[in-house]
Amino acid sequence: MKLEVTNHEIQVGDVNIIGISTSSVFLIGDTDCIQLTSAFDTPAESLLIGPLVPIASEVG
Structure with missing residues (x-):
């Protein structure tokens, strides 16, 4: 596959990530x-697939 991107x-203002795979x-x-890879x-x-685990938010 060849992908050409023109940047x-x-x-970027704010990014809010609530979970990751x-x-x-x-x-x-x-x-x-x-x-x-x-x-x-x-x-x-033996493969277990479950819900996404939320990232702990910072307490401040």
């Missing part, structure tokens, strides 16, 4: 290369 100016990428800005060596019957 323009970006301004076990494999996540959050990126603001530029990058030259992102390489994704996956391996699965667990028997399917």
Whole structure:
């Protein structure tokens, strides 16, 4: 797959993330290369899929 992106100016105000998955990428800005690799060596019957776990918010 070939993906070509033309970047323009970006301004980010606030970001509110309430949960993440076990494999996540959050990126603001530029990058030259992102390489994704996956391996699965667990028997399917032992795989547990549950709800997202919220990120603890800061107390201040």
